[in-house]
Amino acid sequence: MKEAILLVKDLSVSFHMYDGGLEQYDLKVISNLTLDVRPGEIVAIAGSSGSGKSLFAHAVMGLLPENAVMTGKVFYKGKVLSQKDKEALRGTEMALVPQSVSYLDPLMTIGAQVRGTKPNRQIIKAQKEIFKRLHLKEETEKLYPFQLSGGMARRVLVATAVLSGAQLIIADEPTPGLDLEMALEALQVFRELADAGKAVVLITHDIDLAFHIADRISVFYAGTTVETAKAADFLKGKETLRHPYSKALWEALPQNGFKPIPGFQPYAKYLPKGCLFSPRCPLKTKECENEIPMTEVRGGYVRCIHAD
Amino acid sequence: MKKKYYLKCTGKYLFRMITLLIAVSVISFVLVSLSPVDPVQQYVGAVPNVSVEQRAKIAEYWGLNDPPVERFFAWAGSVLHGDFGVSLLYRRPVLDIIVEKFGASLALMMTAWIFSGVLGFAIGCVMGLFNGRWLDKILKKVCFVMCSIPTFWIGIVFLMVFSVMLGWFPFGMSVPKGVPADEVTILQRIHHLVLPALTLSFLSFANVALHTREKLVDVLESDYVLFAKARGESKWSVLKRHGLRNILLPAVTMQFGSFSELFGGSVLAENIFSYPGLGAAVSAAGMYSDVPLLLGITLFSTLFVFVGNMLANIIYGIVDPQIREGCIK
Amino acid sequence: MNLNRRTKMIVFVGVIFAVLAAVYLAGLFISDDFIAADFSQKGLKPSWEHPFGTDMLGRDMLARTMKGLSVSIIVGTVASTVSAVIALIVGVAAASGVSWLDHFVNWMIDLVMGIPHTVLLILISFACGKGLKGVLIGVAITHWTGLARIIRSEVLQIRSQQYIEVSRKLGHSSRWITVHHILPHMVPQFLIGLILMFPHAIMHESSLTFLGFGLPPEQPAIGIILSESMQYLSAGMWWLAFFPGLMLVIIVLLFDRLGENLKKIMDPYSAHE
Numbered sequence: 001m002k003e004a005i006l007l008v009k010d011l012s013v014s015f016h017m018y019d020g021g022l023e024q025y026d027l028k029v030i031s032n033l034t035l036d037v038r039p040g041e042i043v044a045i046a047g048s049s050g051s052g053k054s055l056f057a058h059a060v061m062g063l064l065p066e067n068a069v070m071t072g073k074v075f076y077k078g079k080v081l082s083q084k085d086k087e088a089l090r091g092t093e094m095a096l097v098p099q100s101v102s103y104l105d106p107l108m109t110i111g112a113q114v115r116g117t118k119p120n121r122q123i124i125k126a127q128k129e130i131f132k133r134l135h136l137k138e139e140t141e142k143l144y145p146f147q148l149s150g151g152m153a154r155r156v157l158v159a160t161a162v163l164s165g166a167q168l169i170i171a172d173e174p175t176p177g178l179d180l181e182m183a184l185e186a187l188q189v190f191r192e193l194a195d196a197g198k199a200v201v202l203i204t205h206d207i208d209l210a211f212h213i214a215d216r217i218s219v220f221y222a223g224t225t226v227e228t229a230k231a232a233d234f235l236k237g238k239e240t241l242r243h244p245y246s247k248a249l250w251e252a253l254p255q256n257g258f259k260p261i262p263g264f265q266p267y268a269k270y271l272p273k274g275c276l277f278s279p280r281c282p283l284k285t286k287e288c289e290n291e292i293p294m295t296e297v298r299g300g301y302v303r304c305i306h307a308d
Numbered sequence: 309m310k311k312k313y314y315l316k317c318t319g320k321y322l323f324r325m326i327t328l329l330i331a332v333s334v335i336s337f338v339l340v341s342l343s344p345v346d347p348v349q350q351y352v353g354a355v356p357n358v359s360v361e362q363r364a365k366i367a368e369y370w371g372l373n374d375p376p377v378e379r380f381f382a383w384a385g386s387v388l389h390g391d392f393g394v395s396l397l398y399r400r401p402v403l404d405i406i407v408e409k410f411g412a413s414l415a416l417m418m419t420a421w422i423f424s425g426v427l428g429f430a431i432g433c434v435m436g437l438f439n440g441r442w443l444d445k446i447l448k449k450v451c452f453v454m455c456s457i458p459t460f461w462i463g464i465v466f467l468m469v470f471s472v473m474l475g476w477f478p479f480g481m482s483v484p485k486g487v488p489a490d491e492v493t494i495l496q497r498i499h500h501l502v503l504p505a506l507t508l509s510f511l512s513f514a515n516v517a518l519h520t521r522e523k524l525v526d527v528l529e530s531d532y533v534l535f536a537k538a539r540g541e542s543k544w545s546v547l548k549r550h551g552l553r554n555i556l557l558p559a560v561t562m563q564f565g566s567f568s569e570l571f572g573g574s575v576l577a578e579n580i581f582s583y584p585g586l587g588a589a590v591s592a593a594g595m596y597s598d599v600p601l602l603l604g605i606t607l608f609s610t611l612f613v614f615v616g617n618m619l620a621n622i623i624y625g626i627v628d629p630q631i632r633e634g635c636i637k
Numbered sequence: 638m639n640l641n642r643r644t645k646m647i648v649f650v651g652v653i654f655a656v657l658a659a660v661y662l663a664g665l666f667i668s669d670d671f672i673a674a675d676f677s678q679k680g681l682k683p684s685w686e687h688p689f690g691t692d693m694l695g696r697d698m699l700a701r702t703m704k705g706l707s708v709s710i711i712v713g714t715v716a717s718t719v720s721a722v723i724a725l726i727v728g729v730a731a732a733s734g735v736s737w738l739d740h741f742v743n744w745m746i747d748l749v750m751g752i753p754h755t756v757l758l759i760l761i762s763f764a765c766g767k768g769l770k771g772v773l774i775g776v777a778i779t780h781w782t783g784l785a786r787i788i789r790s791e792v793l794q795i796r797s798q799q800y801i802e803v804s805r806k807l808g809h810s811s812r813w814i815t816v817h818h819i820l821p822h823m824v825p826q827f828l829i830g831l832i833l834m835f836p837h838a839i840m841h842e843s844s845l846t847f848l849g850f851g852l853p854p855e856q857p858a859i860g861i862i863l864s865e866s867m868q869y870l871s872a873g874m875w876w877l878a879f880f881p882g883l884m885l886v887i888i889v890l891l892f893d894r895l896g897e898n899l900k901k902i903m904d905p906y907s908a909h910e
Contacts, residue, residue, distance in 0.1 A: 340764065458844060
């Protein structure tokens with residue numbers, strides 16, 4: 001097996017917060033997260049909103065705000081990254097595809113923004129090709145962000161990542177706002193990037209789409225991964241999955257019965273002891289209150305002592 | 309279609325401006341009419357033995373016996389013809405005085421305006437970049453203190469320190485005493501301009517700096533700056549490419565919108581330094597009940613403020629793509 | 638920041654308030670004997686006996702300054718209160734949902750902002766024949782615009798909330814809703830706006846007095862003291878202007894800090910710095 005381009009080990013992120021403006025406490029948004037992405041692979045991080053998905057991307061790229069504290073290790077091609085390393089790799093080795101049009105400078109034309117700080121003839125040519133590929137008209141270059149539709153904005157953001165030539169691409173919700181055809185088209189671009197040997201992390205709450213495009217899926221819950229498994233397992237059905245939350249997610253899909261999961265995802269301030277899913281879990285026992293490690297079960301990884 | 313929109317906007321703006329100017333002239337006329345000060349007494353005050361008949365004649369000549377509404381229309385009518393009346397204080401047409409003094413005031417105000425704008429912007433950028441560090445904290449405290457310092461006191465302090473104690477600058481006036489106006493060199497003029505301009509820029513400097521800091525912090529915490537960093541832009545490049553681009557426009561607009569404070573401050577600065585501009589003239593007009601001059605300068609200063617606001621709007625329209633590209637807010 | 642930051646802030650606010658009250662009372666109770674003319678003591682430099690020196694009539698500058706500040710504080714209080722009440726009425730009226738009223742208020746704000754404040758103050762003072770009345774009216778009329786805008790947008794926000802709609806459906810009149818649901822919410826904004834108006838009111842009062850349009854020369858006001866001092870500047874009598882002005886700056890700064898800190902206590906979200 002090829003060496004992972006990105007390997008995240010035991011990543012935790014917490015924030016210093018002020019309650020009511022004046023009392024201080026620590027808010028743990030990501031806890032003990034582990035993930036690896038290999039060349040040629042798309043790994044989807046799937047989870048509902050508020051599960052800390054975007055912060056994972058920011059942590060990997062060294063973009064966390066100043067009141068955030070990060071522990072754990074991030075490896076890029078086998079080398080542990082310091083904050084300085086991350087800053088050096090941003091834009092050339094690692095690229096981010098952000099969520100929305102608000103990530104574009106409102107006063108700069110699209111063309112100038114996509115080309116970046118050092119536009120030369122080669123980059124301009126590449127940019128034009130990518131725009132054509134993504135069905136962006138040539139006039140788009142001259143537009144300002146506020147003139148873009150939601151779908152156009154997302155394609156522009158995808159274009160920046162493609163143009164960067166980065167080896168690792170982290171896409172944060174690249175599909176909402178696109179109709180199905182466009183979404184598949186955009187995801188196809190990621191597939192091609194992966195096929196060219198790059199590693200792609202796809203952060204999404206659209207689990208259905210993730211099943212179809214990703215190679216592996218990592219299910220996020222309350223700031224940690226509860227299960228990482230081949231996408232094929234998710235397509236096969238509930239029985240091949242390992243974690244009760246993954247199973248519940250599968251059942252919640254429209255084509256599988258639309259069955260809602262009872263209870264709520266806990267707020268980062270009031271995390272339960274041990275297994276984060278235990279308050280909503282039908283299998284809960286006393287042992288669930290202990291620290292739960294990630295274990296290998298049937299070729300996938302799961303954070304549940306009851307999985308078999 | 310875009311053209312039509314512009315026309316509509318301009319029309320609306322002009323209409324608003326004209327109604328406001330009319331209101332200002334009505335209000336200021338009412339205010340000066342309310343004054344218990346007898347203009348005739350003020351006029352003849354220094355002259356002994358003015359008979360009752362002579363007083364009545366002056367009153368008659370000024371139309372003081374007519375009803376106020378009539379007087380207003382008589383005055384407004386001549387203003388529309390460019391006749392603001394004759395200043396009691398200077399015994400010359402008000403318009404001539406305004407034109408002459410505005411030149412001096414403009415030199416003072418623009419110097420202060422540019423100085424506080426440029427330096428305030430630069431300091432504000434430094435504070436924004438060092439947001440939360442000690443440099444930012446110290447500069448912020450200095451700015452807060454500066455905001456609490458009245459213009460006239462800092463003017464007096466500057467006079468004490470730089471004119472009286474150090475003797476670097478003259479003690480007032482825009483030109484040396486006893487030198488004919490046409491023999492004053494440009495260097496002498498600048499020499500006389502420095503302290504009043506510093507005084508005038510003092511307050512707005514702190515305001516500009518604090519405002520710029522606030523805006524820059526907002527921009528640096530924005531999503532698009534995060535993305536720029538994610539794309540490998542350095543701190544310096546982020547400031548140059550995105551920071552300045554996004555804070556320059558509000559800063560420039562705010563500067564043009566500050567003409568009101570600028571003019572108000574010039575009244576104080578000119579009085580302290582006996583600088584012969586409009587500001588000194590307006591307080592003299594009020595002090596010695598020179599009603600035509602007082603009204604004239606009030607209208608003129610209002611127009612000055614409007615022009616500033618209009619320039620701010622025009623600049624916004626030209627520079628901001630959201631307005632330029634015809635997005636109707 | 639730590640756990641007792643709130644406590645610290647409340648203590649800080651209390652201290653500022655106490656200082657301001659002390660200055661006010663000191664000025665009020667200093668006997669006029671202290672500022673009686675005494676030509677044997679005229680033009681003295683600052684000393685232990687006269688920390689701020691004496692003026693050309695031999696009056697103690699410290700006593701004059703305290704009295705002047707006391708006058709400034711009371712003038713500032715009255716003018717700001719009137720102005721804040723105007724702002725409250727105008728702001729609530731603008732947000733009452735009557736379109737022409739809103740337009741009219743905006744137009745009025747543009748009008749007041751359109752004339753440079755100092756010029757408008759001179760005009761009003763001139764209309765009132767100078768003196769205290771002119772200053773009070775002038776400062777009150779020129780300072781309400783900012784707070785009125787804040788109150789207008791606050792009221793609009795509250796009006797858009799559901800419980801107001803419910804209350805209306807229950808048959809409560811617009812006036813009843815304004816008094817029972819909207820005005821109580823305006824109290825913090827009103828108080829903070831009022832206190833933050835103080836520094837400007839005091840500065841404008843003393844500026845106007847300095848120009849000769851404010852308080853009469855026989856009043857012990859900072860503006861009077863400073864305009865008198867101008868005559869003796871070239872004679873090097875720096876203390877006549879320096880200390881009184883410095884005290885004015887300190888009072889203005891204290892009011893400003895008082896307002897800003899109260900804002901943080903009442904609105905915790907703005908404490909994220």
